[in-house]
Amino acid sequence: MDGDLRAVIEEWHRVVNEGDVTVARTIVTDDVEVGGPRGSASGVDAFISWIESAGIHLEPVAWHPLPDAGVVVEQRASRPGGGRSAEQHPIPVVTLFKLRGDRIAGSWRFDTVREALVYPAAVQ
Known part of the structure; x- marks a missing residue:
């Protein structure tokens, strides 16, 4: 996997985990798509809104590069201070990232790697 690709996705994790909306605006495309079990939305404002409301901490544990x-x-996903022992018991989740140039053009959350890999042909 290209080092630049990994660096951008690591920065995505940092801004989400820290709620750093200033930097978040600089690492995504203007038409970024954010999707998950509750639907999807597009645009920088939708991404920022998700960061502000999610209150989630995501720790990357395995990487599966795709073509294109x-x-x-x-x-591992947790919600620090989220009650119901979320901090003590992180749950596994999977995110599919699509990049355009050096920015993230989309991030979609899934429960399994298999679901992510078949999502419209892994976002051709």
Whole structure:
């Protein structure tokens, strides 16, 4: 996997985990798509809104590069201070990332790697 691709996705994790919306605006495309079990939305404002409301911490644990500037990342997800022992018991989740140039053009959350890999042909 290209080092630049990994660096951008690591920065995505940092800004999400820290709620750094200033830097978040600089690492995504203007038409970034964000998707998950509750639907999808597009645009920088939708991404920022998700960061502000999610309150999630995502720790990458495995990387699966795809052709054409994409990668599936397995993660441990927790909600610090989220109650119901979320901090003590992180759950596995998977995010499919699509890049355009040096920015993230899309991130979609799934429960399994298999689901991410078949999502419209892994976002051709």
